[in-house]
Amino acid sequence: MSFDQRLSLLLVEDDPALGPLTAELLSDDFRVELATDGQTGLRRALSATWDVLVVDRGLPLRDGASLVAALRAKGVATPVLMLTALGTTEDKIFGLDAGANDYLTKPFDAGELVARLRALTRTYRAASMVLPLGEWELDAATRLVTSPYGDRIPLTETESAMLRTLATEPQRVFTRAELLQALFHAEDTPGVIDTYVHYLRNKISKTAVRTVHGVGYQLGEP
Amino acid sequence: MSFDQRLSLLLVEDDPALGPLTAELLSDDFRVELATDGQTGLRRALSATWDVLVVDRGLPLRDGASLVAALRAKGVATPVLMLTALGTTEDKIFGLDAGANDYLTKPFDAGELVARLRALTRTYRAASMVLPLGEWELDAATRLVTSPYGDRIPLTETESAMLRTLATEPQRVFTRAELLQALFHAEDTPGVIDTYVHYLRNKISKTAVRTVHGVGYQLGEP
DNA sequence: GTGGTTTCTCAGAACTCTCTAAGAACTCAT
DNA sequence: ATGAGTTCTTAGAGAGTTCTGAGAAACCAC
Secondary structure, eight states: OOOOOSEEEEEEOOOTTHHHHHHHHHTTTEEEEEEOSHHHHHHHHHHSOOSEEEEESSOSSSOHHHHHHHHHHTTOOOOEEEEESOOOHHHHHHHHHHTOSEEEESSOOHHHHHHHHHHHHOOOOSSSOEEEETTEEEETTTTEEEOTTOOEEEOOHHHHHHHHHHHHSTTOOEEHHHHHHHHHSOOSOTHHHHHHHHHHHHHTOTTSEEEETTTEEEEOOO | OOOOOSEEEEEEOOOTTHHHHHHHHHTTTEEEEEEOSHHHHHHHHHHSOOSEEEEESSOSSSOHHHHHHHHHHTTOOOOEEEEESOOOHHHHHHHHHTTOSEEEESSOOHHHHHHHHHHHHOOOOOOOOEEEETTEEEETTTTEEEOTTOOEEEOOHHHHHHHHHHHHSTTOOEEHHHHHHHHHSOOSOTHHHHHHHHHHHHHTOTTSEEEETTTEEEEOOO
């Protein structure tokens, strides 16, 4: 169980030639999973947390635009690049308005696809990457948590990653399975999560992470 | 005096014909300001907070890509759509890697431009199930009741479920049998309901649940 | 290699939640 | 005012969940 720096990408493409080819093409920069129909694609999109989705417009069982619309209706904000053979402006507008963030028509240039995906997944932070945690803050680069009084607490990489994950959506309650997926890309041994929550509470404060009994964990107030 | 709902957009475009035309085109959906060279564009981009920028690639005084790179270097994360006459894939990749979020080549379709800008500025609100309870509210996911003063009271799953059930029809009086059915799919031991009503009143307030003698319970005023 | 750190597993302890049960307090029609 | 019915309150046992610490394994820098 170890870190994979690549971002996770769900590719939904039914073409038996283009699908694996595109997956291969993207595998340098992304951890790619391939789904070959809209139904499966939607299920996989919902069953894990992805950094970005690439969705073909014309898909069996469920249309790409409908897939994206369904995701958006559920409040999933993951960036989506829609891929399609249909090239008219109306198609593009329809796809974008369904909830896609970008739209690329086939045949596309491999370099452009990767560049657009980079643009979609890129996040900007002033100077060093510092996330506010209520009164506290976490510098992701140095992995130092700073208290309002100026105390600085060093975190390990996993501890920092967990705190960052929780901080991405402070309101949300993350299940053990979700955290396990986000931190380790694993599905078994959810007990690790408890242990790291324990570490964080020891290092920062008892209330840094809130337990929602029977559900999971949520960012608390340090 | 009324609030201008439109999003703010800074258009940086030097073409004396295309600039005002595009500004006009976008003015239905955006509050547009036009800058006609890269230097001025960068200054205006930094001197205010914009919802989105549209930047031409070829600009006098400072190139569009350099403008965006400068913004990004300062940690400005505003979405940028780059507009250009140069259409090669290398140009697109260069523009995107400079920090643009989207790239459109001239001549572009007005509808597509607007659709892409909508996609860039769109934000998804996670469908957080928050029910209003008079002055108070209950977040179903975190099971936290928030008072008008900001106090947050954690509920257990059953307490939260009961409050949610009562809140579905605030006017209605629920019999014990109905609540029992809704919460436990049970028919016996209606005494549990009383107990949980008691818990809710303890945690929130005496008046959170109203008793209708001989009938059942109703949502009260916390 | 060696020593130090970090990561992961595990199992018992501690805790929370749920639901029952039973007496006390209340309500209301007579 | 009385009593039958209804509601409130409290305590506690059982099931399940979470916490915690200790040790083994992996990793890393020297």
